[in-house]
Amino acid sequence: MIENYKFGIIGGDSRQIFCAKSMISNNQKVNMFGFDKADIKCTNTINELIETSKCIILPVPTISEDNIIYSPFSSKVIYLDEIIKLSKDKKIFYGMPSGININDDKLKNIKLYNYAQREDFSILNAIPTSEAAIQIALTERNETLYGCKCLVAGFGHIGKILARILKSMGTDVTVSARKSKDIAWINSLNYRSVYTYDIPDKQKYDIVFNTIPYLIFNKDVIVKSTHENSLVIDLASKPGGVDFSSAKELGIKTIHALALPGKYFPKTAGEIIKNVIYNILKEEENDE
Amino acid sequence: MIENYKFGIIGGDSRQIFCAKSMISNNQKVNMFGFDKADIKCTNTINELIETSKCIILPVPTISEDNIIYSPFSSKVIYLDEIIKLSKDKKIFYGMPSGININDDKLKNIKLYNYAQREDFSILNAIPTSEAAIQIALTERNETLYGCKCLVAGFGHIGKILARILKSMGTDVTVSARKSKDIAWINSLNYRSVYTYDIPDKQKYDIVFNTIPYLIFNKDVIVKSTHENSLVIDLASKPGGVDFSSAKELGIKTIHALALPGKYFPKTAGEIIKNVIYNILKEEENDE
Amino acid sequence: MIENYKFGIIGGDSRQIFCAKSMISNNQKVNMFGFDKADIKCTNTINELIETSKCIILPVPTISEDNIIYSPFSSKVIYLDEIIKLSKDKKIFYGMPSGININDDKLKNIKLYNYAQREDFSILNAIPTSEAAIQIALTERNETLYGCKCLVAGFGHIGKILARILKSMGTDVTVSARKSKDIAWINSLNYRSVYTYDIPDKQKYDIVFNTIPYLIFNKDVIVKSTHENSLVIDLASKPGGVDFSSAKELGIKTIHALALPGKYFPKTAGEIIKNVIYNILKEEENDE
Amino acid sequence: MIENYKFGIIGGDSRQIFCAKSMISNNQKVNMFGFDKADIKCTNTINELIETSKCIILPVPTISEDNIIYSPFSSKVIYLDEIIKLSKDKKIFYGMPSGININDDKLKNIKLYNYAQREDFSILNAIPTSEAAIQIALTERNETLYGCKCLVAGFGHIGKILARILKSMGTDVTVSARKSKDIAWINSLNYRSVYTYDIPDKQKYDIVFNTIPYLIFNKDVIVKSTHENSLVIDLASKPGGVDFSSAKELGIKTIHALALPGKYFPKTAGEIIKNVIYNILKEEENDE
Secondary structure: OOOOEEEEOOOOOOHHHHHHHHHHHHOOOEEEOOOOOHHOHHHHHHHHHHHHOEEEEEOOOOOOOOOOOOOOOOOOOOOOHHHHHOOOOOEEEOEEEEOOOOOOOHHHOEEEEHHHHOOOHHHHHHHHHHHHHHHHHHHHHHOOOOEEEEEEEEOOHHHHHHHHHHOOOOOOEEEOOOHHHHHHHHHHOEHHHHEEEHHOOOOEEEEEOOOOOOOOHHHHHHHHEEEEEEEEEEOOOOOOOOOOHHHHHHHHHHHOOOHHHHHHOHHHHHHHHHHHHHHHHHHHHHOO | OOOOOHHHHOOOOOOHHHHHHHHHHHEEEEEEEEHHHOOOOOOOOHHHHOOOOOOOOOOOOEEEEEEEEEEOOOOOOOOHHHHOOOOOEEEEOOOOOOOOOOOOHHHOOOOEEEEOOHHHHHHHHHHHHHHHHHHHHHHOOOOOHHHHHHHEEEEOOHHHHHHHHHHHHOOEEEEOOOOHHHHHHHOOOOOOEEHHHHHHHOOOOEEEEEEOOOOOOOOHHHHEEEEEEEEEEEEOOOOOOOOOOHHHOOOOOOEEEEOHHHHHHHHHHHHHHHHHHHHHHHHHHHHH | OOOOOOEEEEEOHHHHHHHOOOOOOOOOOEEEEHHHHHHOOOOOHHHHHHOOEEEEEEEOOOOEOOOOOOOOOOOOEEHHHHHHHHHOOOOOEEOOOOOOOOHHHHOOOEEEEEEHOOHHHHHHHHHHHHHHHHHHHHHHHHOOOOEEEEEOOOHHHHHHHHHHHHHHHHOOEEEEEOOOHHHHHHHHOOOOEEEHHHHHHHHEEEEEEOOOOOOOHHHHHHHHHHEEEEEEEEOOOOOOOEEHHHHHOOOOOOOOOHHHOOOOOOHHHHHHHHHHHHHHHHHHHHHO | OOOEEEEEEEEHHHHHHHHHHHHOOOOOOEEEOOOOOOOOOOOOHHHHHHHHHEEEEEOOEEEEEEEEEEEOOOOOEHHHHHHHHHHHOOOEOOOOOOOOOOHHHOOOOEEEEEEOOOOHHHHHHHHHHHHHEEEEEEEEOOOOOOOOOEEOOOOOOHHHHHHHHHHHHHOOEEEOOOOOOHHHHHOOOEEEEHHHHHHHOOEEEEEEOOOOOOOOHHHHHHHEEEEEEEEEEEEOOOOEEEEOOOOOOOOOOEOOOHHHHHHHOHHHHHHHHHHHHHEEEEEHHHHO
């Protein structure tokens, strides 16, 4: 499908290693830098890697602190600035869901792509996130998912995938949303629906999966939607949608489950990075 | 849920009758005009209906020709102008997917809502449309859906619902879309995916369901995606997405299936009109 | 898979024609007799067909009256006796769900297989039967299946397949069975369950699909499990499980839907006959 | 449903405690013996418990060694003999999947029920077993289940439930069986099928779930059906269906996962014991 590119992967965790392996299995050429602690063959210098690559791939998250590439397998510090300085006429792919600030002057003649802000990245990662949420729910309880009452708060990518798996496992799934069009969708897909603002007025759930990234489950809502054996799993990025201190005070077991794809399924997460980069390249080819 | 309104239904087909029955079963007050040929009790005049109603409900489609309300069960012609003239301080609900032009001057002090252009209307109608498409596919072929290769072209509301039913019936479903994010969704939901522009380069299908409202299936695409026993069902509104004359010439059985909810499941279609009007009223209540 | 056999098909309806076509598409040699009215090339005599065939295939049902092969496309009467007399050292495949009596003396040196009494035949036909039942339910009502309350009485082959399709279309499915182990299964598969003897004590259904081949729905049970708009579809072979005269008296729309695969999906039904004959031959090969 | 019984639970692990709690929540009277180490209120003596109970419930497994009740929460040894001697005119429910030998003379006037040998027990436990298998597969791999190739060997209770969950999670599921009627079922349910003896001739799987309780996966079959990153989970009771030493030698990760309901979901497992005992009592009531 994809023509033969030369990829250079700099920094990152095991996801980038799996991304590289998957690219190699597609007969792509891949060089790596920043993986010496993982016994991966690397180029001697960043310069060498960039010179021999057409596409530079930076990790997700791209930087661990200002200007420093997130690079747990590297024995040396790698600076973002340096990469940018060397990358004239290259494509740089990086992954920062929250975006990144780079001085525009430095970016002349560089094409930058934030793969972590694309919708396909978000959709594809909803699968490992949902499977990890299932694993957490299975591990943390002494009951099956079959037969339990679950609330999925929010009907975005994760809510859609998670609700589908839960229902097929025989749980009684209610999904919340704010808009009547989403309520229509939820009903069409045979879930129970509840307007998000109505959550406290309905019923108590055995498990609450929150995917909404702002405070929904304050003390009052927790009291009304849970019982003493309920489990609350917050899948929304920080600060999440649950008042954790109230939950603790009420004795409701609550887990803030973040960055699940990389932690639970790094191989899948690495393949997603690859696929989204391929999508970007394909779209460019089609546009040209 | 909904407070007690007084609804006045003017014109339309059996969907409006089912809408009325469903409202009455919810303890709403409903007056009707324009159903004398259907043996339904009507007010004597339009004026009487409007005076005693808070919400006027016009049918879908609202007009059958310029200024004339679509009203197959009425022995008299009903004029849109007249309704508007009488409806000061009322809410008027009407259903024209393509919109309607009404002179603004006449609309002072009237609240107008086009329920047929709302997304919840479109989502909810995707269910009867999909079931009707299934019925057509079952009726027109001498084989089960189980085991057949289907293409669903387009991943909008109908595409999403239809693909789900087809897959659960054991067909081999491929769904087409243009954008990589939709392709990601299609894969996430365990269908085969194909970029719409790639349809002719892939395989031949036993059934093609088109939901895309512009020409996709020209002669070349039909030749490449169908075989002599294929069935093509075009669900897209006129002019549809299929070159019907080429299909005919090629001997491929093709059906342009339009306005299915009202034709196949008028009771459901009437209840959807009711539910969307309820949604509009609830949203207004919440906003106030 | 299957070695090269020589099949001779005598009599039957379009299912046998589709069976033949499907065998030919697998590179099998097939001769036919009894299809002159369907413009199908036949051997001149039965004798010629049998001499050149290793496996003789008789239709389902095999006989329409005593000793006379069911043969709507034949301009001549074909006698079972004659076929048997000529078939020394042949395998004869026939399809009589209720069995058939043949004088043993005549069967020396003939291997007889009743494909219609095998469980794989019954399982495979549950799919076209279920799809036909869905088609009937869609055609006979003015509402979608989505959202309606259905009872599937009986959890045999048809009950299992039909319940699965209904549920995936968004109906509220209750399945009845007599044994606690079947109730356990029904619950495991996320349907509502009811003991068959409890049907009248539970609720009213929009659609009742009966698959139990003895009287369950007597007047009392009909009264208690249906409402005036209910539809009852009896899929059980004669005399069926519904007291039709009581249903009529009560004004409940009732359909005795028999022999659906052949009527609705003859191509699929023909392919099933082929597949079951292949299964029989494979099992014999494995046993040898 | 169930009339008021007096239950006496003797010995067992946390499943019996959850069984008791669930019975109490149904307003049943329950006495317990053998749970002093778990801080559960017990009768002072076995005698006291039996005298005040109509139904005696022994655990699963019933005995840990000859004549000694499996009783991890008891500080004293409990003898099966003693229970039987005291239980004249009582019903005794016990759970030994492999059966138990009790001298008939001692059983006069006692009604004995082995709930662990009933089919409803086996069906209901297939759910927690399958969810535990899913949890193991999620935990042991660095990839999602979505998109992986799974083999479910055997189409009994566990095979049926497990295949359904796997498929709904987006895995590519193949199910094996020996009989053509099961192959027909497997195909009807939209899985890929393979005759068990054909497993080595088909493909390699990312995960193999074995449910067949005799040796299927010998060295040759393992070599042909797995690759270096495959995971083999044997769910069949000892000795299982996998040649573990060959698997080890070949470097294929293999897990013999036994007695999963009690280990992973003791609350559910306890409720299943309760439900099966209720089923037995209901069947007796109906028979009387």
